Amino acid sequence: KEGGVSHADVLAKFVNEQVTAVEDVAVAAAVEQKEADELDKFTTKLEQEGDVAQTIEKTNIKFRENNKPGYNARTRTTGRTAGITVDFSLGKRGSGSTKRNAKGDYQQIRIDKDANIIGDSIDHLKEVAKMVAKTINDGGIVNIAGHGLRKLAATQDRIDRDMDVFFKMVYDLAKQSNAGGKIITGGQTGYDEAAAKSAAKYGFEVEVIAPRKWVYRTAEGKDIKDKQSFIQRFVPKAPIQEERTGLLTLLK
Numbered sequence: 001k002e003g004g005v006s007h008a009d010v011l012a013k014f015v016n017e018q019v020t021a022v023e024d025v026a027v028a029a030a031v032e033q034k035e036a037d038e039l040d041k042f043t044t045k046l047e048q049e050g051d052v053a054q055t056i057e058k059t060n061i062k063f064r065e066n067n068k069p070g071y072n073a074r075t076r077t078t079g080r081t082a083g084i085t086v087d088f089s090l091g092k093r094g095s096g097s098t099k100r101n102a103k104g105d106y107q108q109i110r111i112d113k114d115a116n117i118i119g120d121s122i123d124h125l126k127e128v129a130k131m132v133a134k135t136i137n138d139g140g141i142v143n144i145a146g147h148g149l150r151k152l153a154a155t156q157d158r159i160d161r162d163m164d165v166f167f168k169m170v171y172d173l174a175k176q177s178n179a180g181g182k183i184i185t186g187g188q189t190g191y192d193e194a195a196a197k198s199a200a201k202y203g204f205e206v207e208v209i210a211p212r213k214w215v216y217r218t219a220e221g222k223d224i225k226d227k228q229s230f231i232q233r234f235v236p237k238a239p240i241q242e243e244r245t246g247l248l249t250l251l252k
Contacts, residue, residue: 055228055231055232055235058235058236059197059200059231059234059235059236060200060206061196061197061200061206061207061208061234062205062206062208063187063207063208063210063231064207064208064209064210065209065210065211065212065213065214065227066209066210066211066212067212068212069211069213070211070212071097071186071188071211071215072097073211073212074186074209074210074211074212075097075098075101075145075186076101077209078101078143078145078184078185078186078209079098079100079101079102079103079143079145080101080103081103081141081143081184081209082102082103082104082140082141082142082143082184083104083105083135083140083141083142084104084105084106084107084131084132084135084140084141084142084143085098085102085104085105085106085107085142085143085144085145086107086108086109086128086132086142086143086144086145087099087102087106087107087108087109087145087146088108088109088111088144088145088146088147088190088191089108089109089110089111089145089146089147090110090111090112090113090147090151091110092110094106094108095145095146095147098145102143105131107124107128107131108121109121109124109125109128109146111146111147111152113151113152113153113154114152114153114154115152115153115154115158115159115162117162125166126169129166129169129170129173130173132170133170133171133173133174135181136170136174136180136181136182136183136204137174137175137181138181139180139181140181140182141181141182141183141184142181142182142183142184143184143185144183144184144185144191144192144195144196144199145185145186145191145192146190146191146192146195147190147191148188148189148190148191148192148217148219149189149190149218149219150189150217150218150219150220150221151190152190156189156190156193156194156219159190159191159193159194160193160194160197160198162194163191163194163195163197163198164194164198164201166195166198167195167198167199167201167202167204168202170199170202170204171202171203171204181204181205182204182205182206183195183196183199183204183205183206183207184206184207184208184209185206185208185209186208186209186210186211187208187209187210187211187216187230187234188216188217189216189217189218189219189233192208193233193234196208196234197234197236200234201236208234210230213225214226214227214230214231215230216230216233
C-alpha cells in the first residue's frame, strides 16, 4: 500500500481504464462499420438507379409509379386518364375492373386463351384501330389493356407479334406518330407490355403507369416487386417475325 492507495486499487483502476479503452474502440469500430454499410447501401442505390436509367433509355418509353398500392388502384388511374380504353380480354363482358374504370370510351376486343381474336372482333379491331389513330391525331390518350400471361396459354412473343400488327395499322391510319397523343398501359405481362413495346417501336409517345412498388405478375402467378426487372421487360429484342403472327394471317 503506497500513499493510502493499495496495489489492488491501482490494478483495478488500470483494468477499468483498459476495459473502457477496449469498449471505446469497439464502439468506434461499430460506428465506422455502420457508416461504411450506409455508404455501401447509398452507392448500391445510385448504381441501381443508374442501371434503371440506362434501361429506360433503351425502351423509348416513359415510366411512372402509381401513387397508391394495388392493381385496382393502377387500373383506376389508367382508365380514368384515357379518352378511350381498348381491352383485349376473354368473354363477352370484358375485364371487370378495366371496364368499370374506363372513364371514356370502352372498346373490347374478344380473344380466346390462345390469344386468338374471335368472332366478329377481327372486323371490330380495324374500327378500333381507326379510333385509336384519330384519338392520337387529336392529341388524346389511349389506354391499352388486356389479360396478362397468367390467364392465357399464349406466350409473350405471340402477343407481341399481334400487337405489332395492330400498331402498324394504327401508324398507317394516323399518318404520323408525333401528333401529341399518347398511349398508356399498366405495364403488366401480356397485352399491356406488348402494346407499350409496339407503340414505342412505331414512334408514338408511350407511358407505362406501374402499380406501387413496381409490381408485376408472371405467367406463373408470382408477384415481382422490382423496378429494374419491371422495366427490363420493355427493352426491344430481336425484330418481330411477321409471318408467324396469327393476327397478320387473319387480316390478309
